[in-house]
């Protein structure tokens with residue numbers, strides 16, 4: 082469903098991403114790994130429309146999307162989380178989930194002012210969906226808390242839920258396990274698998290936690306200094322000499 | 333540290349002297365055909381010296397003085413208190429507002445004409461400030477040219493009544509819609525800009541509109557303005573002594589009461605009151621609607637908001653347009669109240685005053701904005717003898733405000749939508 086061909090991103094003299102290609106199938110967890118500064122987040126930024134790639138193609142469901150504005154890509158069904166959590170900290174947890182459903186709500190001003198049945202109906206549905214996902218990530222009792230007051234692990238989970246309420250087809254998670262304790266990582270692990278199994282989304286995952294990556298990935302792409310190093314199933318990647326030398330070997 | 337403090341304080345004192353001596357201490361006097369420079373009397377010089385000394389001492393002990401000032405707020409019994417429960421606060425706020433409205437409804441019948449007239453002006457500022465609050469407070473766009481939309485509303489009514497004999501009630505929606513349209517058109521190119529740049533460009537647009545009105549003489553009358561703007565009518569009843577418009581009746585004759593100029597003033601006041609209430613109610617609802625949340629989301633974290641499919645331009649444009657719409661409302665009432673408008677009424681200072689109301693009131697808070705509008709309009713009237721120092725007091729108030737309560741008189745706390753979980 083997603084195909085990246087020869088992606089390149091240049092910042093002045095620095096070629097942060099150079100010739101990266103990967104493809105993601107329906108209901109697949111595809112991980113991108115590589116040392117810090119390898120260009121993983123930059124790939125995400127190109128995919129989600131924050132950067133206009135200097136070269137290459139990104140094809141999502143048959144349409145070229147490179148260089149499209151970020152909000153349009155998001156509306157097409159490709160939604161991301163951030164390496165550093167970006168919640169609306171002064172808004173409550175539910176409201177974070179409602180903002181994400183903006184486009185599923187009735188945003189007609191007049192309809193909202195007079196509260197037409199359609200407006201109420203869609204608001205109720207959105208609240209229900211928010212409640213569903215809060216239940217799913219075990220945070221229903223936090224619904225009316227300001228997002229800024231959540232623990233770090235909860236913020237991470239809320240960010241994923243916030244993506245899920247937009248009904249995406251492809252989810253991009255940028256180091257979702259960073260800063261989590263082992264128990265939380267395990268929970269996250271199960272959540273990501275369930276997203277694929279139960280909700281049929283494809284996941285592109287950037288992650289440093291090797292156990293997590295090897296455990297849940299269907300395929301892995303390794304990049305190093307912006308260049309693709311290897312790709313394949315976890316077994317293949319684990320056995321790849323270049324990878325062992327450049328990355329796994331160090332750890 | 334101590335030496336750098338002394339240096340800094342000395343520098344500030346010298347700046348004080350350099351600025352104030354030429355302005356206060358030197359006078360240009362005409363002597364025949366020559367102009368001579370004369371120094372002033374000793375008292376002024378002493379005053380300047382005192383001022384410099386005060387500045388010096390303040391800067392020298394600045395840290396401890398500011399520390400004490402900061403501590404003063406601890407004496408405020410409200411500071412340490414936990415914020416009220418959302419439900420309770422909402423209830424209290426609606427009680428206070430209802431009370432205010434009831435008082436405001438009956439008050440004009442017991443007051444002087446001048447007071448009611450002034451109150452109408454306050455209400456116009458309330459509408460303006462509530463509208464600008466959407467742009468600045470809720471959407472976080474610093475708009476320094478807001479007065480332009482106010483002018484569009486006022487001139488729409490003035491021109492349409494002059495050329496097409498349109499009535500107040502027709503002009504009210506038209507003025508607001510046209511102002512909103514202007515907001516949309518002007519907003520489209522400028523909303524790509526951020527922060528300071530946006531402020532500067534909107535400032536420029538505000539001036540462009542004023543200059544246009546000033547120079548397009550054959551349509552707008554230029555600096556001479558437009559007069560004879562009709563008063564509002566009540567179901568075809570006019571409030572003047574004699575009926576001007578064919579087919580209308582006059583208010584005092586219909587009701588068989590003596591003519592009084594006060595009727596018209598009170599009527600206008602009530603219209604302004606109703607429109608201010610409508611404005612407040614609409615904006616209150618907007619804040620709880622998806623668009624209100626989108627404004628806040630975009631203000632809080634634009635990148636996250638866009639990653640969730642919010643279009644920055646569309647969301648910000650909606651705030652800009654809605655704000656302009658209400659300015660158009662206010663402009664129509666203003667034109668009708670004055671009966672005469674000219675570009676003079678739409679200078680940058682107006683934008684600054686409206687912005688000051690929003691900032692003083694606490695961005696995003698409605699009661700705060702209403703209180704601030706009252707304060708900013710009425711205080712200068714009460715203290716007419718200080719009118720020369722109006723801007724000085726204004727500036728000082730703003731500085732003190734930023735030190736003590738940067739969040740405004742009544743800081744905003746948006747009503748959260750709550751998820752009620754059924755057990």
Ligand SMILES: Nc1ncnc2c1ncn2[C@@H]1O[C@H](COP(=O)(O)OP(=O)(O)O)[C@@H](O)[C@H]1O
Pocket residue numbers: 092095097115116117118119120121122123124
């Ligand atoms: N906006 C930018 N401007 C300039 N350089 C950037 C920018 N974003 C990323 N880089 C550079 O690109 C390289 C890859 O960064 P990044 O994609 O964040 O790595 P990773 O996520 O794999 O740790 C780094 O050298 C980083 O400094």
Ligand SMILES: [Mg+2]
Pocket residue numbers: 121122123164
């Ligand atoms: Mg990264």
